[in-house]
Amino acid sequence: MEKILLFFTAASAMGAVCILAEREYHFISERQDWTTAQSYCREKFTDLATVEDVQELNIMMTQKELSTLSSQEIGQFFWLGLYNDVTSWRWSMSDSKFYGEGEANFSNWLSGQPDNSGLSDCCTMMSARGGWDDVSCDQSLDAVCFDVRGLSAAFVYIDKSMTWSEAQIYCREHYSDLASVRNMKDNEEITKLIPNRRNVWIGLFRDSWKWSDGSSLSFKYWSRSEPNGPTENCGAGYSSGSGTWVDISCSHKFAFICYKRKLSIKKVALKLRVSSLLDINDPTVQEDIRRQLKQRLEEQGVAAEVELSWGKRSDRVIFHEDEEELRKTDKP
Known part of the structure; x- marks a missing residue:
């Protein structure tokens, strides 16, 4: 039988060893x-x-x-x-090459800030006067993006109310990222862009x-x-x-x-049916099937290390044609 040319169903046993x-x-x-x-x-x-x-x-x-x-x-x-x-403040722009010595840790918090007064204040807004405050990321504010060119950055004011996450996505799509403020010079440049009595998002945030x-x-x-x-x-x-x-x-x-x-080890025996136009007893095809099955398990959220191996019968052939399926296809 020219298996590489014919469509057929075959069955095999597979063993899964899970390290939980x-x-x-x-x-x-x-x-x-x-x-x-x-x-x-x-x-x-x-x-x-x-x-x-x-x-x-x-x-x-x-x-x-x-x-x-x-x-x-x-x-x-x-x-x-x-x-x-509460101490995990960091910039949305994570490339360390963009920051000089100490610049990733620059801050200009208003007096008494950050204070987590809203209980989930994990994002940073800047006032028109340049002071920073920690606020809820779900607020709707305008934003300042920046366009990075080597070690320099051009700041861009975005007159559009968004949550912090929406502003981050917008800035990454249209520019480089939400603004990082590396020093007082950057801080002053941004304040020149902010209209009076407006607050804007910058790229500083923390884990909750x-x-x-x-x-x-x-x-x-x-x-x-x-x-x-x-x-x-x-x-x-x-x-x-x-x-x-x-x-x-x-x-x-x-x-x-x-x-x-x-750590515990669990062994599971699986019965696998495969329909293919390819020769599924070809080792290359079998490895591809095994790899795709492992990927599918990971996508389903199997939180364990899983090792998959083929089970072989006494004739040492992994896949065997499924006689029941063949009888169904032979019926007139």
């Missing part, structure tokens, strides 16, 4: 402030507890020691790895709540009305509230939960 990273939680009854608890967990385990979905939350809350926490309200909290990264181990905060389990404190920058679980989260001052001393990364 699981979290093993450990309750520490010793009361510490958040920073000390973080150091302890990193020294003895992996880090302060990270929780990425409801299933992990339920596993963490099975720690029997949680029931021993004091009935006093302040004693019912326990530290997690949550924190508000995230996990101590660097994981992004995709799953959220805040108690009602939380987070609610501009100076409460650490996150704790509430043992009497099914583990719901609150923001609280990092200086408080609570019990805490660490986690240890635990």
